[in-house]
Amino acid sequence: MARKTMPTCLVTGCAGNVGSQLTQRLLEAGYAVVGVDNFFSGAPENMRDFNDHPAFEFHERSITDKASMAGLLAENAPLVATFHLAAIISVPYSMDHAAETMEINYDASLSLHTLARAFRCGAFVFAGSAAEYGKPLSRPATEEDAGDPLSPYGLSKHLMSTAIQKSGYGCSLRFFNIYGPTRAKPGPYDGVVRQFLARAEQGLSPVIHGDGSQMRDFLFLGDAVRALLTAAGILPGGPLTGVFNVGTGRGSSIRDLADLSLRLAHVPKKPEFSPVRQGDIHFSVAENSKLLRHAGWIPSTPLEQGLALTLEGMRRLAGKTDH
């Protein structure tokens, strides 16, 4: 079928860890995908499996180029769904580049949301973040707990989630810590899981910021992609409106993650410790029942299994296994 006549989705951030897996799944499901990325933190290698797919059309550009984003929406209207994942994703980077973070994660995002609505896009799914929960909590966070984020990253995501909620169009999925195998080599913007595993693979100790007692909710990439597809109504359960936590509901300490990474990589060492990072949240675990109630989504990959799959993916990439 010619791409123009196929049901089409827009994926911003398609060269990123999540966006590339989502794009792959959409293409496999028979959708055409218009992808946008400027390779700020994403990598062309992430698109290797689908770059030449006849139903994939890539545009290397920034989402801040509002005129050209409007052109894409207009040319492809009516889209089945817009998945808006492009963002400045690093909390430390956002601390030093607050204005740039706001421009991309909020201003450009809001403009895209307005365009999607104007061009009758069926679903709008935004990647919100656990960083929207700033105030100290010692129990799993419900959607209503968000507010007072500790970083420009968290603030930009929270403003956007709130705007979506108020508009009554589209949804924000507040992802907790996503991890999983990707095509790109671990980089400076990678999450803690890939950083710890990458260090352990080199026979080095993972470096923990603080004492390692921080609790995180680690969500496997495949489960995150399933949540995105569900939220758009591509899998049964959606399309959704409003704000939804996406996490496992189970907390693991950073210290436990470091120990598990060392054990899985068979490295007989202990983690190293470094100073606490500004903007770090101490306890970040999702109360995830809303997404179950509204859409039937539940996570299905336990941490140890997900870490083993991530490590296997990293080894394959490094040519250390042959399958």
Ligand SMILES: NC(=O)c1ccc[n+]([C@@H]2O[C@H](COP(=O)([O-])OP(=O)(O)OC[C@H]3O[C@@H](n4cnc5c(N)ncnc54)[C@H](O)[C@@H]3O)[C@@H](O)[C@H]2O)c1
């Ligand atoms: N990975 C996580 O743990 C996590 C947790 C919560 C929320 N999120 C959100 O999920 C989304 C995807 O995260 P990810 O882990 O895949 O990150 P990623 O860095 O791998 O992907 C983000 C992509 O956006 C692109 N991008 C950045 N600025 C852009 C711009 N101005 N124009 C076009 N493209 C731009 C990057 O190049 C990258 O490919 C992000 O919005 C992130 O904030 C991720």
